[in-house]
Amino acid sequence: MDNIFDNWRSLLEEYEKNLFSDKKDKRLQDWIQILTDLPSMRSSSVSFNNKVSVFGSWNGNDQQITNKLLLKLLPWRKGPFLIQDIFIDSEWKSDLKWTRFLDLGVNLLDKTILDVGSGNGYYAFRMLEQGAKNIICLEPNLNFYTQFLAMNHFFKVDNLRMIPERIESLKFSEHNFDVIFSMGLLYHQKDPSDHLKQLSLHLKSGGTLVIETIVIPPNHNEILTPEDRYANMPNVRFLHTEKGLDKLVEDEGFEIIGSSHPVATTIYEQRSTEWMPFRSFESAIQVNNPKLTVENLPAPSRKFLVLKK
Numbered sequence: 603m604d605n606i607f608d609n610w611r612s613l614l615e616e617y618e619k620n621l622f623s624d625k626k627d628k629r630l631q632d633w634i635q636i637l638t639d640l641p642s643m644r645s646s647s648v649s650f651n652n653k654v655s656v657f658g659s660w661n662g663n664d665q666q667i668t669n670k671l672l673l674k675l676l677p678w679r680k681g682p683f684l685i686q687d688i689f690i691d692s693e694w695k696s697d698l699k700w701t702r703f704l705d706l707g708v709n710l711l712d713k714t715i716l717d718v719g720s721g722n723g724y725y726a727f728r729m730l731e732q733g734a735k736n737i738i739c740l741e742p743n744l745n746f747y748t749q750f751l752a753m754n755h756f757f758k759v760d761n762l763r764m765i766p767e768r769i770e771s772l773k774f775s776e777h778n779f780d781v782i783f784s785m786g787l788l789y790h791q792k793d794p795s796d797h798l799k800q801l802s803l804h805l806k807s808g809g810t811l812v813i814e815t816i817v818i819p820p821n822h823n824e825i826l827t828p829e830d831r832y833a834n835m836p837n838v839r840f841l842h843t844e845k846g847l848d849k850l851v852e853d854e855g856f857e858i859i860g861s862s863h864p865v866a867t868t869i870y871e872q873r874s875t876e877w878m879p880f881r882s883f884e885s886a887i888q889v890n891n892p893k894l895t896v897e898n899l900p901a902p903s904r905k906f907l908v909l910k911k
């Protein structure tokens with residue numbers, strides 16, 4: 603990765619030397635074994651469009667071995683990926699969200715990008731298709747981090763890296779990035795304003811912040827705080843109306859330069875599959891009223907904001 607800043611370079615080198623550094627998890631040895639056992643593919647082409655794909659040729663029964671190893675990394679929440687004939691049909695059709703982002707016309711060409719809470723890196727691969735120069739992903743979930751390492755075993759891109767850290771755990775903050783993404787994070791934060799401040803600390807002057815989050819209908823008076831679970835998720839702390847979201851970002855000194863219309867999540871976009879066989883959106887909404895979650899709260903719609911500081 604060329605032209606990357608010293609503090610980031612040191613952190614990247616730490617994780618290059620030792621994939622999991624000092625992280626602790628009882629699955630660590632399994633993950634290392636899976637990554638070690640992944641067969642090589644003689645790849646002839648990669649493509650970072652809707653299905654992030656690599657095509658090439660396998661030796662012997664390497665395809666079956668790969669399929670089995672990748673299934674051990676369940677749940678695959680973001681995708682789809684296509685590794686030759688192995689179609690990783692993830693829980694989310696993440697290409698739909700990415701199309702909504704592309705409609706906003708944000709220029710990623712030659713940009714240095716930070717994707718905070720990147721999941722397994724599906725969107726970061728899509729950023730390469732838009733000509734991004736360098737992308738660093740931050741993703742503390744070690745299973746998703748391992749999925750990224752497994753995918754990049756086949757894609758072999760070197761201007762996209764993932765670091766398994768939370769943004770607030772970084773020991774440095776410099777205004778390094780042209781574009782920062784925070785997609786699907788705001789409603790999980792203890793303090794959404796603080797999250798915006800953290801993101802802002804890494805954004806270059808004049809840089810672009812892309813926020814994607816859940817919004818609820820206007821009759822809810824700016825913010826709703828679920829008492830317990832929301833759409834079956836245990837860790838949703840705040841839900842904003844569009845007005846509440848605008849106020850939140852403006853209070854942090856951001857100017858809204860673009861936005862998408864709220865789009866309701868459906869079981870077409872988020873559902874259980876062979877690659878994410880646990881319960882999904884179909885069990886999060888009421889059978890007779892898709893406008894309400896099983897907790898009787900407004901069903902999620904998702905919206906993008908494009909911001910300048």
Ligand SMILES: C[S@@+](CC[C@H](N)C(=O)[O-])C[C@H]1O[C@@H](n2cnc3c(N)ncnc32)[C@H](O)[C@@H]1O
Pocket residue numbers: 680696718719720721740741742743746767768769770784785786787790814
């Ligand atoms: C709902 S997922 C969204 C994934 C992806 N960005 C998307 O839009 O589909 C939120 C992700 O953010 C990660 N995350 C949560 N808090 C974070 C933090 N403070 N810093 C970095 N990542 C975080 C979680 O591990 C999780 O994978």
